[in-house]
Amino acid sequence: MTSMKHLFGAAAALALTAGLASAEPALIFDLGGKFDKSFNEAGYNGAQRWADETGGTYREIELSSEAQREQALRRFAEAGANPIITMGFAMTVPIETVAPEYPDTKFVNIDGWANLPNVQTVSFAEHEGSYLAGVMAAKASKSGTVGFIGGMDIPLIRKFACGYAQGVKSVNPDATVISNMTGTTPAAWNDPVKGSELTKAQIAEGADVVYAAAGGTGVGVLQTAADEGILSIGVDSNQNYLHSGQVLTSMLKRVDNTVYNALKAGADGLETGFINMDLASDGVGVAFDEHNAPLVNDDMKMAVAAATDGIVSGSITVENYAASESCSVLEF
Amino acid sequence: MDFVTILQVLDSTVRLAIPLLLACLAGLYSERAGIFDIGLEGKMLAAAMAAGAFAALSGNVWVGLLAGVGASLVMSALHGLASITFRGNQLISGVAINMLAAGITVLIAQDLFRQGGRTPSLSDGGRWDPISLPFSESLSGIPFFGQTYDELISGHSLLVYVAIAFVPLTWWVLYRTRFGLRLRAVGENPASVDTAGISVIRLRYTAVMICGVLCGVAGAYLATGLQAGFIKDMTAGRGFIALAALIFAKWRPWYALWACLLFGLLQAVAIRYQSIDLGGITIPVQFMEALPYILTVVILAGFVGRAIPPKAGGEPYVKER
Numbered sequence: 111m112t113s114m115k116h117l118f119g120a121a122a123a124l125a126l127t128a129g130l131a132s133a134e135p136a137l138i139f140d141l142g143g144k145f146d147k148s149f150n151e152a153g154y155n156g157a158q159r160w161a162d163e164t165g166g167t168y169r170e171i172e173l174s175s176e177a178q179r180e181q182a183l184r185r186f187a188e189a190g191a192n193p194i195i196t197m198g199f200a201m202t203v204p205i206e207t208v209a210p211e212y213p214d215t216k217f218v219n220i221d222g223w224a225n226l227p228n229v230q231t232v233s234f235a236e237h238e239g240s241y242l243a244g245v246m247a248a249k250a251s252k253s254g255t256v257g258f259i260g261g262m263d264i265p266l267i268r269k270f271a272c273g274y275a276q277g278v279k280s281v282n283p284d285a286t287v288i289s290n291m292t293g294t295t296p297a298a299w300n301d302p303v304k305g306s307e308l309t310k311a312q313i314a315e316g317a318d319v320v321y322a323a324a325g326g327t328g329v330g331v332l333q334t335a336a337d338e339g340i341l342s343i344g345v346d347s348n349q350n351y352l353h354s355g356q357v358l359t360s361m362l363k364r365v366d367n368t369v370y371n372a373l374k375a376g377a378d379g380l381e382t383g384f385i386n387m388d389l390a391s392d393g394v395g396v397a398f399d400e401h402n403a404p405l406v407n408d409d410m411k412m413a414v415a416a417a418t419d420g421i422v423s424g425s426i427t428v429e430n431y432a433a434s435e436s437c438s439v440l441e442f
Numbered sequence: 443m444d445f446v447t448i449l450q451v452l453d454s455t456v457r458l459a460i461p462l463l464l465a466c467l468a469g470l471y472s473e474r475a476g477i478f479d480i481g482l483e484g485k486m487l488a489a490a491m492a493a494g495a496f497a498a499l500s501g502n503v504w505v506g507l508l509a510g511v512g513a514s515l516v517m518s519a520l521h522g523l524a525s526i527t528f529r530g531n532q533l534i535s536g537v538a539i540n541m542l543a544a545g546i547t548v549l550i551a552q553d554l555f556r557q558g559g560r561t562p563s564l565s566d567g568g569r570w571d572p573i574s575l576p577f578s579e580s581l582s583g584i585p586f587f588g589q590t591y592d593e594l595i596s597g598h599s600l601l602v603y604v605a606i607a608f609v610p611l612t613w614w615v616l617y618r619t620r621f622g623l624r625l626r627a628v629g630e631n632p633a634s635v636d637t638a639g640i641s642v643i644r645l646r647y648t649a650v651m652i653c654g655v656l657c658g659v660a661g662a663y664l665a666t667g668l669q670a671g672f673i674k675d676m677t678a679g680r681g682f683i684a685l686a687a688l689i690f691a692k693w694r695p696w697y698a699l700w701a702c703l704l705f706g707l708l709q710a711v712a713i714r715y716q717s718i719d720l721g722g723i724t725i726p727v728q729f730m731e732a733l734p735y736i737l738t739v740v741i742l743a744g745f746v747g748r749a750i751p752p753k754a755g756g757e758p759y760v761k762e763r
Contacts, residue, residue, distance in 0.1 A: 143548070143674070145558025174545075290716060294728055301678040302669050303461075304713065307454050311714045314450045326560075326673045333563070333670050352563070 135373055136169040136191035138182050140198035142299070142325060144172050148346040149325075149365060153197045153220070155347075156366030160373040168373065179204040187212040192377040193230075195369055196220065199266065205229060216380050218372045220365060221266070230372065230380055234363050234387045236266070237273030238421050239394030240321070241428045243343050243361045244277020245417050246396060247319040248285055249410045250341055250358050255286040257312035259305060259331050261324035262298040263291040263442075265432045270323040270345070270361075272437035273428050279439050280426075281413065288312050289440055292327050302330025309334040309342075319343065319358060332357060341405065350401035358405050360397040367392065390422045445586070449593040451710050456598065457668060459706025460605045461486070461660045461677075465684035466691065466698045467605075467612055468656035474616065474693060475649030476629035476754040480536035481521055482657055483681025484543030489514040489661025491547035494561035494672030495554055497568035497665075506568065506666050507601075511658030517543065518654030526646050529758030540681075548674045561665070561672040570599035570667040601663045608656070612695040625649055629752035632759040642759045686738040692749045705734045 137157055139150045157168055169191055171182050183204050186194050193216040196205065202222035209217050209226045217224075219231045247256045258274055260267040275287040290308045292298035305327035309320055320335055321343040322328035328345060329352075335342035336353035344350065344360035351357075368387060372380055387393020396414060398406060420426035431437050465482045472479040492513035497506025517539050524535040548559030555562055578596035581588035616622040624645055628635045632642045664680075665672045687705055691697035712730035741749050 143558045145556065147558060297678045300673060300675040302673055302676055303664060306668060307458060307713045310454065329673055330669055
């Protein structure tokens with residue numbers, strides 16, 4: 111019960127400080143939580159990097175229900191926090207509601223599509239990062255069959271799948287890509303048991319590399335892949351260390367850089383409008399570290415470097431599912 | 443579709459059906475005694491967290507199992523206190539337990555491990571290893587029989603065999619023992635049980651506690667059998683599917699086994715085949731996932747035999763004065 115006391119204490123402290131005006135920046139983490147080993151944690155790491163470098167402080171809240179979104183935004187805006195950085199596409203609609211009421215406050219809408227004069231909307235070229243992951247998967251696969259396991263079936267996740275499939279086919283046009291989605295409700299982000307079963311089913315169909323873009327469900331995918339002795343690919347944050355030597359790579363979404371840049375720019379320097387974090391701006395990429403070093407050979411690294419150059423220079427175009435709502439190499 | 447594929451789907455069916463079966467039998471004891479329990483989900487979740495946490499701390503899977511059962515029993519005691527002693531509304535108490543478990547599991551796991559409400563990945567000693575039944579290797583060469591024995595029957599964790607053993611055990615307890623007769627009676631007509639000089643309160647508490655033990659095993663199986671740790675909301679609605687299975691099984695143990703296997707099979711097929719082509723008509727995967735609920739509604743509506751719940755279910759017992 112002491113934890114409950116901590117919680118109430120923290121809530122009371124938040125309520126007290128909310129009344130004080132300040133120009134501190136604020137961070138709103140989404141339902142996955144600050145330490146989700148993935149998307150939100152990347153944002154937290156960026157903010158921490160800024161805090162360590164500059165000695166600055168920031169305010170934060172971890173949302174625990176849908177109803178809190180607008181409330182948290184308004185609370186921070188009312189308290190004078192500026193800029194207010196939000197994680198996740200689900201904050202788009204609350205920002206569209208709240209931002210016009212506070213024209214002097216700047217908002218950052220990561221992964222969203224809000225189009226307002228005081229909002230910086232950041233999108234990531236996940237299809238480009240996934241393309242690189244696909245290149246590596248095809249190079250590492252011996253069976254010629256690779257898998258993709260998505261979380262909730264939304265266009266954003268199909269964008270991952272489509273980019274991945276294109277990367278695979280660029281190396282091995284005859285390769286088979288098996289794609290599964292965990293579900294159609296938000297519960298699909300937190301169902302590791304189903305993630306495991308999907309992985310086992312894909313292994314039975316011959317897959318020897320699986321790419322999980324599925325939040326908490328991905329924990330089950332990576333675990334089963336490690337148990338069954340095949341390779342897996344992590345997502346958002348660097349997840350290579352989760353099963354050292356058995357995770358081929360992780361598709362990085364440099365949310366940390368975005369948050370760091372926004373905090374560094376501050377309320378005055380923050381550019382509003384649309385920002386696309388792509389391969390060229392180091393917004394996405396694949397992870398190489400000591401945990402996957404034994405799995406990566408020079409051939410693979412060269413292929414990734416060539417694909418990166420191709421995409422940055424424009425000689426390779428990666429089809430973006432979210433824009434075209436169709437994918438030429440993968441059926442959903 | 444060859445024989446090996448069928449075996450793989452059936453193997454997956456067993457893994458998916460076991461948590462449902464344990465939760466379903468848990469609900470069966472409770473509801474047969476007249477205590478509706480929609481808190482199965484919450485109890486499983488609490489048990490999964492406790493099992494994951496204690497297995498990680500101790501490195502021993504048995505400690506995890508005990509902790510899981512313990513956590514589930516605490517939730518059961520809460521439900522009993524609210525709905526038996528204080529005669530509160532059983533549905534509201536169940537909802538409260540689900541919400542409490544969803545919040546408190548993440549809170550405690552975060553406080554203990556600082557990994558975002560997740561317990562650390564378990565290494566070998568902290569997980570249930572698959573058990574190879576005798577001769578499974580040597581028999582696997584024999585087509586059909588040997589393959590079935592090796593792939594489907596052998597190679598599950600101990601909890602799977604325990605769960606299946608609970609089905610005949612539950613049948614025997616309910617229909618062949620004095621305790622079972624009283625348990626069923628207290629769910630149908632508690633006044634008559636009371637007149638016979640038997641404590642309604644004690645019987646109902648016993649039933650709710652048995653329910654807690656079974657939910658505890660279900661949660662421990664999720665976190666330390668199927669997975670290597672707890673993550674938030676990992677039960678993902680299985681407690682509710684178990685409730686649907688309980689209604690589908692008309693509150694009977696053997697039917698519960700078949701209902702859970704059927705629901706497990708539907709999930710396994712949906713996982714293996716994203717969309718099924720039936721000669722021109724494509725069945726989308728979402729339909730397969732919704733089918734357990736649709737079947738339950740059909741049963742409830744009385745199209746395929748009537749599902750009659752225990753008569754005194756949901757009613758707190760008030761002694762006549």
